[in-house]
Amino acid sequence: MKKWIASAGLLAAFSMSLVACSDNSSSPDSNRTQEPDSKKTQDYCKVVSTDPFTIESVQNxxxxxxxxxxxxExxxxKVEFDEARAAQMAxxxxxxxxxxGNVACNGKTIAAIGQKRMTTSEYREVLILFSTMCEGKSILEDRSSSSAERLSSSSEKKSSSSRNENSSSSTKTVSSSSEWVDYSSSMEVSSSSEISSDEGESxxxxxxxxxxxxxxxxxxxxECPENTTADDLTGYDVAxxxxxxxxxxxxxxxxxxxxADDNTTPVSAECGSIVFNGDNGLLVPLSDTFKTRGFVIEARFMPTLEDDVGNIIATEPPGGSTDGWVLRLENNGVTFYYRDADQSYSxxxxxxxxxxxxxWHVVRVKIFPxxxxxxxxxxxxxxxLDGxxxxxxxxxxxxxxLAYGLGIGFDSMYQETHRKWFFTGKMDYIRYGKITEDNL
Structure with a gap:
């Protein structure tokens, strides 16, 4: 990655600007009429928990x-306001x-991820600085079981587990149970499509x-007739x-x-195709199948909305520090976007x-050695396009x-411009194949 933290001191100074209680730009007009509330009698900031590290504050x-x-890293x-208006302004x-790197706002809640990577030591410096500046509980240097250390240990265990799974040759499958699953965009599903209900949250x-x-x-x-003729899918790994x-x-x-995403409306179908209404989509958990430099992606689709902007299929990461690619319909044209974050965030x-x-149209993108x-x-x-x-x-x-799952017909990462990227129309198929250097 291009950007690195110069020092823990700089990071600490930077991070203080991220906390809601010290961000004046997020504060609405202080002259508005306020409802009586004992919590709001005067501005304050205090640490109420060290695991997880939590600050309670009142400003204006x-x-x-x-x-x-x-x-x-x-x-x-995560900031939770007691009023939606304050959250919107912040x-x-x-x-x-x-x-x-990315910000998600939903009602009274804001979730934000810092652009820069940091070490566990730098993160600990940030917590110590917060503790010093906010009244209440503090994290002291001699606390052997600090929040930072516990989080670091958890992160390292998770990383180790992921590496072990990657090195395993066993194959896991997705069960067809009705269990509800949390799909965490920052959690990589290593070398399998299995998502368990006890995955960590992001x-x-x-x-x-x-x-x-x-x-x-x-x-x-x-009442669809049985499809007796199969297309040749040679060269593809996903169809x-x-x-x-x-x-x-x-x-x-x-x-x-x-x-199917639980937060979108159900998809419909015609015989041989799926129908998207501009308010739904399918998501695909990330697997190693998609983590290759060379690949081919092909889709047959029919747009039905004039000047529509919608994802056909996308590995669309939030922020600017992760690789990704997007095949998108926009303004009656098809565009392929891609980003190698090690070269550029753009x-x-x-x-x-x-x-x-x-x-019906067929679009095909092939990246090959x-x-x-x-x-x-x-x-x-x-x-x-069309052959x-x-x-x-x-x-x-x-x-x-890649570090995030794929979205078919929408932005499965729920970014700020999420609503812009719903596809309206039909899709006959989407096919993906990885291309390696092995047989050159």
């Missing part, structure tokens, strides 16, 4: 509770602050889904064919099952071509370091 008459954690902050301040991008098959809302009304209204999330080639884009409404007779391996990208190559260009990036 607004009460909030700020909880701070250490996740994936970053400071994670949200704008958080979103404008470049020190945050405050950002968290959604819930059911481990059952995705059944179309109108499945009972459809969502959307042929069965009673199992729309099925991966016809592997175990990368797609699930997205690169390739315009693939314009499409017409209410007609080539080995010249002399010299080292290099990568190229070919993009095509015609529209661009062929060199590709110097590597987006294999």
């Amino acid at each position: 008459g607004y009460f909030s509770t700020t909880t701070i954690k250490y996740e994936d 970053k400071l994670v902050e 949200c704008e301040s958080y979103q404008d602050d470049p020190d945050y 405050w950002y991008g968290k959604t819930t889904f059911n481990k059952e098959k995705v059944v179309a809302a109108n499945a009972a009304d459809l 969502y064919e959307f042929n069965d209204p009673n199992d729309l999330g099925r991966d016809y080639l592997g175990e990368n099952t797609a699930y 997205w690169k884009s390739v315009n693939i071509g314009k499409v017409s409404l209410d007609e 080539k080995k010249p007779e002399y010299g080292s391996i290099f990568y190229s990208m070919n993009v095509s 015609s190559l529209t661009q062929a260009l060199s590709y110097n990036d590597d987006t294999s370091d």
Whole structure:
């Protein structure tokens, strides 16, 4: 990653600006009429818990509770206000602050992740500084069981567990039980599609889904003939064919099952395709299948809304410090976005071509290695629309370091612009294949 913390002291100074009780820009007009409340008689800030580290504060008459954690080498902050109006105003301040990699606002709650990575020692310095500046409980240097150490230990155990799972050759499968699952965007599902109910939580991008098959809302009304002719799926590792209204999330080639998001409306179907209404989508937990530099992605889709902006399929990470790619419909055209966070926090884009409404189109993106007779391996990208190559260009990036799940038809990470990225129309299939350098 490009940005690193210069010192614990600088980090501490930076982090103090993140806490709600010391962020004046998030404070609304203090002259407004206030309801009587004993908690709001005067401004204050105090530490009420050290595990998790929690600050209670009142500023300009607004009460909030700020909880701070250490996740994936970053400071994670959750602020809960007692009034939605205060949260809304504070949200704008958080979103404008470049020190945050991503910010999610929902009602009276703000969840924010720091842009910069930090060590456990630097995180501990931040907690000590908070303790010093806020009245109440403090974290002392001689506390052997400090919150920072416990969080660090938990994080290291989780990392170790993930590495052990990656090195295992055993295969795990997703059960078809009706168990509800927390899908935590910052938790990597290593080398399997299994999500267990006791996975750790992340405050950002968290959604819930059911481990059952995705059944179309109108499945009972459809009488579809059995599909007796199968397409050639050679070269693909994942195939969502959307042929069965009673199992729309099925991966016809592997175990990368797609699930219905509990927070969106049910999807519908036609015989042989899935129908998105601009308010729903499917999510796919991350697996190692998608973590490869070279790959091919192909989708057959029909847009039905003029000037729509919607994700066809996306590994769309929040913030700017994680790799990702997005195949998106926007303004009657298809664009492929990609980001190698080790090179740049900005997205690169390739315009693939314009499409017409209410007609089927096939888009294909292929990123592949080539080995010249002399010299080292290099990568190229070919993009095509409806069978015609529209661009062929060199590709110097590597987006294999994915850390979040995939969204089909929407932004499964629930980012601030989440509502903009719902697809409206139909999809016949989405197919993905990884391309390695093994057989060059």
